Amino acid sequence: MKTRQWLLADHPRGRPLKDSDFRLTETDLPEPGPGQALLQVLWLGFDPAQKGWAENVADYVAPMALGDVMRGSGIARVVKSNTPRLKEGGLYAGMTCWTEWLITDGQGFEPVHPDLPPTAMLSVLGTTGLTAWCGLFKLGKPQPGDTVLVSGAAGATGSTVGQLAKVAGCRAIGIAGGAEKCRWLVEEAGYDAAIDYKAGNLRAQLKELAPNGVDVIFDNVGGSILNDMLGHIATGARIVICGGISRYETGTMPAGPENYFNLVFRRATMSGFIVLDWASEFPALRKRLAGLVNDGRLVFRVDEQHGFENTPRTLMRLFTGENRGKQVLKIAE
Ligand SMILES: NC(=O)c1ccc[n+]([C@@H]2O[C@H](COP(=O)([O-])OP(=O)(O)OC[C@H]3O[C@@H](n4cnc5c(N)ncnc54)[C@H](OP(=O)(O)O)[C@@H]3O)[C@@H](O)[C@H]2O)c1
Numbered sequence: 001m002k003t004r005q006w007l008l009a010d011h012p013r014g015r016p017l018k019d020s021d022f023r024l025t026e027t028d029l030p031e032p033g034p035g036q037a038l039l040q041v042l043w044l045g046f047d048p049a050q051k052g053w054a055e056n057v058a059d060y061v062a063p064m065a066l067g068d069v070m071r072g073s074g075i076a077r078v079v080k081s082n083t084p085r086l087k088e089g090g091l092y093a094g095m096t097c098w099t100e101w102l103i104t105d106g107q108g109f110e111p112v113h114p115d116l117p118p119t120a121m122l123s124v125l126g127t128t129g130l131t132a133w134c135g136l137f138k139l140g141k142p143q144p145g146d147t148v149l150v151s152g153a154a155g156a157t158g159s160t161v162g163q164l165a166k167v168a169g170c171r172a173i174g175i176a177g178g179a180e181k182c183r184w185l186v187e188e189a190g191y192d193a194a195i196d197y198k199a200g201n202l203r204a205q206l207k208e209l210a211p212n213g214v215d216v217i218f219d220n221v222g223g224s225i226l227n228d229m230l231g232h233i234a235t236g237a238r239i240v241i242c243g244g245i246s247r248y249e250t251g252t253m254p255a256g257p258e259n260y261f262n263l264v265f266r267r268a269t270m271s272g273f274i275v276l277d278w279a280s281e282f283p284a285l286r287k288r289l290a291g292l293v294n295d296g297r298l299v300f301r302v303d304e305q306h307g308f309e310n311t312p313r314t315l316m317r318l319f320t321g322e323n324r325g326k327q328v329l330k331i332a333e
Pocket residue numbers: 046047048049127128131152153154155156157158175176177178181220221241242243244245246247273274275276318319320321322323325326327
């Protein structure tokens with residue numbers, strides 16, 4: 001049989017993604033051998049980190065060569081199985097990569113959660129939910145009554161962080177681009193307040209909403225937004241550096257935040273992390289996240305686009321802020 005695949009055609013270093021960074025091909029797929037299974041991919045999931053993988057700047061994953069099938073997560077159905085790891089007819093989440101069909105031995109694939117939509121394994125129970133949990137609780141260490149400030153707050157990770165902060169008894173303030181995203185944060189995701197950074201008065205709004213400073217910062221964005229947030233920390237603040245999407249499309253590292261010395265005045269700590277370091281805890285954390293969803297304490301939204309031919313364009317939506325929640329692409333029924 002044949003499958004279509006998107007191959008990496010250029011390393012998008014120091015610039016935004018382009019259509020020509022990826023090439024659509026069709027290739028023959030062999031029959032699954034002993035210990036292997038044939039899977040049909042139904043959804044692809046998208047993460048800003050994929051740009052870093054394609055650039056080969058991230059050293060926590062294997063390098064990507066030109067001509068490789070683009071790396072990425074997905075949900076797939078097992079069509080034929082010669083391995084006890086994967087049940088025929090079952091739906092599994094894993095690194096499917098950008099292909100319509102694949103042969104795998106099943107390593108790294110997890111069954112989808114039985115009670116939630118399959119795409120929950122790419123969003124609230126996937127890397128984004130786990131990243132929110134680990135970054136907030138292991139590094140942010142929120143205490144009841146704390147004020148938690150989240151940048152990139154309306155995204156898949158950020159929207160989960162604020163809700164987990166509320167579960168921990170904190171006040172949650174989000175920063176996001178545009179009135180609609182800010183409205184969703186307060187009305188649907190239960191944030192106490194949201195600031196539209198595109199409206200241009202971030203510093204003044206921070207002062208008004210958190211006159212005593214913030215206790216935890218969860219930063220997905222970096223750049224000037226991080227700088228403004230650092231200018232507004234309370235004594236003993238914990239600053240969690242999760243991502244820095246504002247710099248993912250530029251070639252140069254931005255100058256360090258001018259306000260970094262506030263860490264000294266406020267006796268604050270700033271830590272970065274890679275969520276994969278807590279992989280052994282993921283099964284237990286997934287259960288806790290699913291419990292919160294089932295109790296109605298954690299909502300999530302999934303932005304579903306359609307059509308395998310739109311795969312690169314769907315990744316680009318993360319960098320323009322077009323996505324509303326976890327970005328996925330449905331490629332088969
Ligand atoms: N450390 C880890 O282990 C780890 C793991 C997973 C994800 N992450 C990081 O977590 C962050 C969020 O990822 P996600 O998958 O949940 O994506 P997401 O937040 O759902 O989507 C990305 C969002 O980033 C915002 N954005 C894009 N360009 C921006 C810019 N120049 N300035 C400010 N905001 C910008 C946009 O929202 P607006 O419309 O609000 O601008 C966009 O919707 C990323 O930085 C990612 O790299 C880290």
